[in-house]
Amino acid sequence: MGTLAGRVILLRGWKRVLAAFLAGALAAFAQAPFDFLAVCFISFPVLVWLLDGVVSTNGGGIMRRALPFFATGWWFGFGYFVAGLWWTGAAVLVEGYAFAWALPFAVLGLPALLALFYGFACFVAWFFWSEGIGRILGLAFAFGLAEWLRSFVLTGFPWNAVGYAAMPIPLLMQSVKIVGMNGMNVLSVFLFSLPALLVSRNHLRPGFACGLALVLLHLGYGYASLAAAPPAERMLPVRIVQPSIEQSEKWDEDIRDSIFKTYLDLSSEPTSEGRASPRLIIWPETAVPFLFTDRPDALVAVGEVIKDGQMLFAGAVRSEAPATSGGQTRYYNAVVAINSAGEIVDAVDKVHLVPFGEYVPLGGLLRKLGITELVESVGPFSPGSLRSTLILDDGIRALPFICYEIIFPDLVLADAAGADFILNLTNDAWFGDTPGPYQHFRQARIRAVEAGLPLVRAANNGISAVVDPHGRIVNAFALNAYGVLDADVPLGPAGGPSIGKPGVNGFMLLALFGISALIVSVRYRFKSN
Structure with a gap:
């Protein structure tokens, strides 16, 4: 793991660009219909290490140090959206070549536009970047913020938000009614990025303890919610x-x-x-x-x-x-x-x-x-x-x-x-x-x-x-x-344990991650000085 991380961190030029693009493209396979969730535990640690490499080689002013973060995130997002949304090109060819002019925009232009949000996420993450779990918290907060913006900026297009990757089956879908998509996006990026801690081992134990607790809560709530579901009060044929x-x-x-x-x-x-x-x-x-x-x-x-x-x-x-x-x-x-x-x-x-x-x-x-x-x-x-x-x-x-x-x-x-x-x-x-x-x-x-x-x-x-x-x-x-x-539509109360409103809880979780990332970042920089 350390050897792989070291090679990723030291990548330069077109090799760094290619690595970011491929990491993003690989993450798209966690979405339907593939549902290969495990790939995200590779893609996001690679993204973390690529960003670590930016930190280790760039000096100078804020923009000079932060813009490479944006560029890395953009290439990651471009790969993610090209691999996940290439099928939009099929729509423009339904009527033959009448709309062929739109094919490059659908296949490449739309992903390039959406990738701006992931570039923004990594740009925001730069402000929290430090060793250990601080950068994981910051990246999770930044992606959660970016996905929220993607839901309404320019009329919104929150297709294939990262959080969907963590919900391929009903057992794993139930948590969304507590924290909403905002919360699922934050928690998913946090969990997916945790393997990056295996290299430096800073905050490894508390990081993986938090990750394990979140996984158990995710599974436990899903099981409890499904088990407690009451029968439908009535059926609508x-x-x-x-x-x-x-x-x-x-x-x-x-x-x-x-x-x-x-x-x-x-x-x-x-x-x-x-x-x-x-x-x-x-x-x-x-x-x-x-x-x-x-x-x-x-x-x-x-x-x-x-x-x-x-x-x-x-x-x-x-x-x-x-x-x-x-x-x-x-x-x-x-x-x-x-x-x-x-x-x-x-x-x-x-x-x-x-x-x-x-x-x-x-x-x-x-x-x-x-x-x-x-x-x-x-x-x-x-x-x-x-x-x-x-x-x-x-x-x-x-x-x-x-x-x-x-x-x-x-x-x-x-x-x-x-x-x-x-x-x-x-x-x-x-x-x-x-x-x-x-x-x-x-x-x-x-x-x-x-x-x-x-x-x-x-x-x-x-x-x-x-x-x-x-x-x-x-x-x-x-x-x-x-x-x-x-078919019969089961009508009646949804049943199962539920806590608060998902929209409100999601924003609270987003804020919690942002505050935690800020505290860890400030402590790290204070110790460094």
Whole structure:
């Protein structure tokens, strides 16, 4: 271990850059669908040693010493996001070469932008850097801060936050409902970086004692939470329609009637023997291939399929006429509730839109340069102003999130009170058979655990599923499967021990690590002088 650390510390030039890039890329394999958690216990110690090497060779002013920290973190982040998000390039080629201009940005530009946050993390860590556990505490605090910023800066994109690597299975997911994602990010980086102490052995025993205690608490709470989970008070039978429509055909006017008929046929299939008829039928994001306002006959057809006592939640594009004669029609990516009479009784619009996917920032300027939305639809879309629950006839409340809205913890936790289950409609067909849909599904499962609510997820080509409040899969359809998924949604209290609010606890933990890193750093520098 000492020999390896020494070689990493002494790396210079392109070899240092390559080592940082590869260490970050290796860490991406801890995310879904690979879930190879052990690689993080290699990647983060290598990052620590690379930063140790910066300290040992750079003198001069603050910026001269701190900027190499930023550069090392940036290369680490660039490797992490290239390896973890390369699949975003699949989306820009769905329509052939029309959006080929966006391929370099998707595959390299987006990772380069996100890597700035990890560069910032290492820059912040420099201010706490010292021998022993101080630098581990500082790095954990800095990464936690960076991941929090990544959740909202430039509209936010907290995809594949480091903390998800520590939660591959339900047993290891339960801690997130205590400390939230902010806390999980901090604790994960701290644990992953601890093997770096094996070299200098400063604070080795207290460091590994803290690490062992955290692991035992993580496992123990997970076991206790799952063991204490009460049975569901009631079950809601649902049917999820997964048609696996090719993305390139989704908005084809020549076959849209055929696509709509596919939804109707699947929705009306009989249930298996002995199974109750679904009370709720769910179609995925933008399932309806036209505007209901243009096709009133479509609502009539839906009403003929939906039985008395049933309701349909369908992803659809909703239009709103201009308020003035010179205004423009506004379009919304929405989920609509339709009753057995074929009437739209409620609708909730997507609030958090995807930049360059559903709208173009600085649209007027960028459109002149030929830059348009990557989503072929009637858009650009307008954001919804308010999220509300969709209510079934008997008062059961569904809290809807469309597509990647589900990856934002604050969005879900802000409105979870009073809801009976989380509804996630999405269309991951853009990303084909790549890690993207698996990563998206994992993050949706974590939202269910955080909020203590079951999750019902309908995806065009998968992964559609029903998940209980502890992240356990009740039933699911594989990626690219075709058909209907009939399952019972367990409603009722999540159960299990819980402490406080995850968002608040996460910030408290972040502050604790920051203060601890500062104290250790100051003590070290005081002794050195």
